[in-house]
Amino acid sequence: xxxxxxxxxxxxxxxxxxxxxxxxxxxxxxxxxxxxxxxxxxxxxxxxxxxxxxxxxxxxxxxxxxxxxxxxxxxxxxxxxxxxxxxxxxxxxxxxxxxxxxxxxxxxxxxxxxxxxxxxxxxxxxxxxxxxxxxxxxxxxxxxxxxxxxxxxxxxxxxxxxxxxxxxxxxxxxxxxxxxxxxxxxxxxxxxxxxxxxxxxxxxxxxxxxxxxxxxxxxxxxxxxxxxxxxxxxxxxxxxxxxxxxxxxxxxxxxxxxxxxxxxxxxxxxxxxxxxxxxxxxxxxxxxxxxxxxxxxxxxxxxxxxxxxxxxxxxxxxxxxxxxxxxxxxxxxxxxxxxxxxxxxxxxxxxxxxxxxxxxxxxxxxxxxxxxxxxxxxxxxxxxxxxxxxxxxxxxxxxxxxxxxxxxxxxxxxxxxxxxxxxxxxxxxxxx
Amino acid sequence: xxxxxxxxxxxxxxxxxxxxxxxxxxxxxxxxxxxxxxxxxxxxxxxxxxxxxxxxxxxxxxxxxxxxxxxxxxxxxxxxxxxxxxxxxxxxxxxxxxxxxxxxxxxxxxxxxxxxxxxxxxxxxxxxxxxxxxxxxxxxxxxxxxxxxxxxxxx
Numbered sequence: 006x007x008x009x010x011x012x013x014x015x016x017x018x019x020x021x022x023x024x025x026x027x028x029x030x031x032x033x034x035x036x037x038x039x040x041x042x043x044x045x046x047x048x049x050x051x052x053x054x055x056x057x058x059x060x061x062x063x064x065x066x067x068x069x070x071x072x073x074x075x076x077x078x079x080x081x082x083x084x085x086x087x088x089x090x091x092x093x094x095x096x097x098x099x100x101x102x103x104x105x106x107x108x109x110x111x112x113x114x115x116x117x118x119x120x121x122x123x124x125x126x127x128x129x130x131x132x133x134x135x136x137x138x139x140x141x142x143x144x145x146x147x148x149x150x151x152x153x154x155x156x157x158x159x160x161x162x163x164x165x166x167x168x169x170x171x172x173x174x175x176x177x178x179x180x181x182x183x184x185x186x187x188x189x190x191x192x193x194x195x196x197x198x199x200x201x202x203x204x205x206x207x208x209x210x211x212x213x214x215x216x217x218x219x220x221x222x223x224x225x226x227x228x229x230x231x232x233x234x235x236x237x238x239x240x241x242x243x244x245x246x247x248x249x250x251x252x253x254x255x256x257x258x259x260x261x262x263x264x265x266x267x268x269x270x271x272x273x274x275x276x277x278x279x280x281x282x283x284x285x286x287x288x289x290x291x292x293x294x295x296x297x298x299x300x301x302x303x304x305x306x307x308x309x310x311x312x313x314x315x316x317x318x319x320x321x322x323x324x325x326x327x328x329x330x331x332x333x334x335x336x337x338x339x340x341x342x343x344x345x346x347x348x349x350x351x352x353x354x355x356x357x358x359x360x361x362x363x364x365x366x367x368x369x370x371x372x373x374x375x376x377x378x379x380x381x382x383x384x385x386x387x388x389x390x391x392x393x394x395x396x397x398x399x400x401x402x403x404x405x406x407x408x409x410x411x412x413x414x415x416x417x418x419x420x421x422x423x424x425x426x427x428x429x430x431x432x433x434x435x436x437x
Numbered sequence: 438x439x440x441x442x443x444x445x446x447x448x449x450x451x452x453x454x455x456x457x458x459x460x461x462x463x464x465x466x467x468x469x470x471x472x473x474x475x476x477x478x479x480x481x482x483x484x485x486x487x488x489x490x491x492x493x494x495x496x497x498x499x500x501x502x503x504x505x506x507x508x509x510x511x512x513x514x515x516x517x518x519x520x521x522x523x524x525x526x527x528x529x530x531x532x533x534x535x536x537x538x539x540x541x542x543x544x545x546x547x548x549x550x551x552x553x554x555x556x557x558x559x560x561x562x563x564x565x566x567x568x569x570x571x572x573x574x575x576x577x578x579x580x581x582x583x584x585x586x587x588x589x590x591x592x
Binding site for chain 1: 450451484542566
């Protein structure tokens with residue numbers, strides 16, 4: 006048993022900053038176990054001030070390259086809330102279908118590129134290609150199909166262009182809906198194969214558990230992604246989305262440049278695990294079957310299983326999309342866009358981004374120009390919970406080697422997949 | 438069927454010179470004499486999406502902001518094999534990314550293009566804010582000529 010532990014996982018720059026993991030233990034006593042967030046502020050709430058209502062979604066979609074559809078959708082919903090625009094059920098279904106394409110993209114990437122290397126004991130996806138070529142090819146094929154799905158509905162894979170306040174700029178044709186239905190039906194067995202590969206190695210995920218408060222959207226009769234009210238595992242009552250500031254209770258802490266959040270406890274969790282714990286009974290039949298296959302019970306309190314729940318959500322997304330497409334193939338939305346008047350207003354909205362519940366609020370003046378914004382992203386809501394997990398995990402694994410302690414901590418962070426550095430991806434090279 | 442070419446840009450227009458790729462793509466979209474076989478692709482902030490822009494293509498040119506040890510505004514055309522990455526990624530999140538690692542993955546998967554070329558542009562300013570630095574803005578025309586010359590002659 007190591008009496009002394011010194012772990013420093015640091016990222017190199019602030020501008021492309023991630024979190025840091027810092028652990029200190031002396032004579033078997035943990036002195037420090039911290040998840041630190043050193044990223045520079047991004048200022049998106051300032052970027053949107055002074056912009057027209059129809060420019061906002063294009064700006065905020067650049068917050069994240071992985072979940073740009075979620076950021077666009079929530080901004081558009083907030084504009085619609087401010088201008089009191091009601092969409093038809095058909096258009097809301099098409100929005101949900103578009104949102105699902107991103108959910109599949111992101112979940113497949115997370116499980117395939119970030120989690121799978123841990124399961125097969127390699128350092129990244131590059132050596133995984135060498136050792137498990139067939140598996141990686143399946144993951145890439147699923148990801149490509151999800152991207153093409155986004156291309157069709159959102160106009161492009163990342164940073165969507167066809168979703169606008171009031172509806173869409175374009176509705177796919179009946180033939181395009183039929184083709185999409187066929188492609189998604191073909192994806193189900195492929196996704197099943199990927200799930201079975203993950204299942205075969207799922208015992209590599211640590212058995213750590215810690216109960217916390219779980220927060221997600223909830224709506225009767227549906228596993229909520231696109232719409233709903235705010236639910237928590239600590240209360241029976243739902244909270245309206247326009248009161249989201251009372252939920253997040255943002256605060257600052259010296260170990261982070263990002264704001265953290267807490268509601269009824271020291272911290273709460275958002276993401277796939279929270280959605281599952283609050284909405285499990287609304288999963289599609291196939292998703293319930295997969296949950297059973299992975300041995301997930303009524304409540305899952307192991308944060309490492311977040312990625313397993315993401316796979317279960319992939320089954321739900323595919324199965325529910327097929328059901329919606331069966332309607333759209335015969336009865337596509339009649340109108341692409343609702344008419345509306347630009348008025349002064351205060352609009353708030355929420356969607357479930359792949360990493361958890363996401364809130365936006367905007368104020369508009371009578372010309373439809375944004376005068377203030379408040380954006381609350383899932384990762385910031387999860388930072389405090391990740392810190393509490395780190396505090397609980399470290400003492401329980403101090404008997405392991407320092408290398409293994411570091412590995413388990415890094416796997417814990419990866420389970421959350423914190424969205425803290427989508428701002429830049431520049432090359433940094435040396436000529437050889 | 439004849440294989441197509443592509444120009445793929447990465448970058449964030451709200452991080453100063455990091456957005457040089459998307460800025461150049463917007464200019465290219467107005468260019469009247471682009472070859473018909475050339476696709477313009479903006480992968481935005483998601484490097485992993487760029488993987489799908491390679492397969493089945495003849496030539497792909499990536500345009501990206503690059504720390505190369507040159508003067509701000511300098512640009513350099515190079516092949517992936519001519520450089521080593523200096524990026525240290527703890528792999529804590531999908532949100533970090535390295536173009537060179539993505540290109541290597543594509544190659545190992547057998548899903549790369551016949552030729553991959555990178556046009557790196559040394560930034561002057563990478564920080565939150567819209568618009569390019571004056572250093573890079575004043576050279577957009579020069580970068581454009583470099584880009585177009587890539588597709589004037591067959592490989």
